[in-house]
Structures are given as structure tokens and as C-alpha cells.
Amino acid sequence: MAERSLFSVSVVIPERSVFDGDAEMIVVPGEDGEIGVLARHVALEALLKAGSTRIHLSGGEVIELATGPGFFEVHSNRALILVDDAVDLREIDASRAIAQLEEARAELGRLESGEIEGDRWRIEQKIKHAEYQLAVAGN
Numbered sequence: 001m002a003e004r005s006l007f008s009v010s011v012v013i014p015e016r017s018v019f020d021g022d023a024e025m026i027v028v029p030g031e032d033g034e035i036g037v038l039a040r041h042v043a044l045e046a047l048l049k050a051g052s053t054r055i056h057l058s059g060g061e062v063i064e065l066a067t068g069p070g071f072f073e074v075h076s077n078r079a080l081i082l083v084d085d086a087v088d089l090r091e092i093d094a095s096r097a098i099a100q101l102e103e104a105r106a107e108l109g110r111l112e113s114g115e116i117e118g119d120r121w122r123i124e125q126k127i128k129h130a131e132y133q134l135a136v137a138g139n
Contacts, residue, residue, distance in 0.1 A: 005039035008078040018086040025056040044074040050129035069125035101130035
């Protein structure tokens with residue numbers, strides 16, 4: 001099988017870059033379903049929901065990240081994934097995920113009681129992100 005062309009991929013959370021390198025393909029959790037991208041993909045912008053982001057490197061290695069909600073952009077053979085949180089599935093910390101879940105549920109409760117204003121969808125995605133991490137960790 002012929003090797004695929006590579007393109008630049010960056011996964012960025014507010015605190016730092018989680019991944020910055022070349023990939024053959026990426027698959028991200030788009031708002032309406034998974035989006036797969038290869039090199040030379042047409043320009044694209046999309047909202048991302050919480051879920052699994054897979055980065056296919058040359059040589060067959062796949063990095064799978066549990067990602068929170070965010071934004072995705074492809075332009076000029078470069079993909080940029082901007083998300084609230086991203087954790088390598090091999091490095092999930094169940095206690096951190098539990099804390100994220102409790103915090104997001106409390107935030108949703110404050111939203112529902114009218115104590116705060118906010119984006120309900122984004123809060124629900126934070127809950128799904130924490131629940132996905134816990135499912136992968138076996139909790």
C-alpha cells in the first residue's frame with residue numbers, strides 16, 4: 001500500500017499544545033458526526049463536540065485523544081483543533097475526570113436555576129467529555 005501524503009496537525013487546549021506534528025489522516029468528532037481529513041483537504045471550519053479525536057501518523061501509529069468541545073479548521077494543508085480539553089486515552093486520570101464531571105454538573109445546575117447564564121450545549125459537552133474519559137478508564 002502506498003504511503004499517504006502528510007499534512008500539519010495541531011491540537012491546542014487553553015494551557016498548551018497537546019500535539020503538533022505531521023499526520024496522514026485525522027478523524028474528529030464533528031457536531032453532526034465524525035469528520036475525516038487527509039492531506040490537501042478543501043478548506044473547512046466546524047464545531048466539535050466531545051468525543052474521540054484520532055491522529056493517524058505515518059507507519060500506522062494512531063494517537064487517540066478524548067477531546068472536549070471546540071473548533072476545527074483546515075486550511076492550506078494544515079489542520080487546527082482548538083478544544084477545551086484533550087487527554088491521550090493512555091493517560092486518562094480518573095480522579096481528574098471525576099472532578100471535571102462534578103464541576104460541569106454543578107455548572108449545569110447553576111444554569112438551570114438561573115444563577116448563571118451560559119451555553120447549555122457547551123456545558124453538556126463538558127459532561128460528555130468527562131463521562132467518556134471515565135468510560136475509557138473503566139469507571
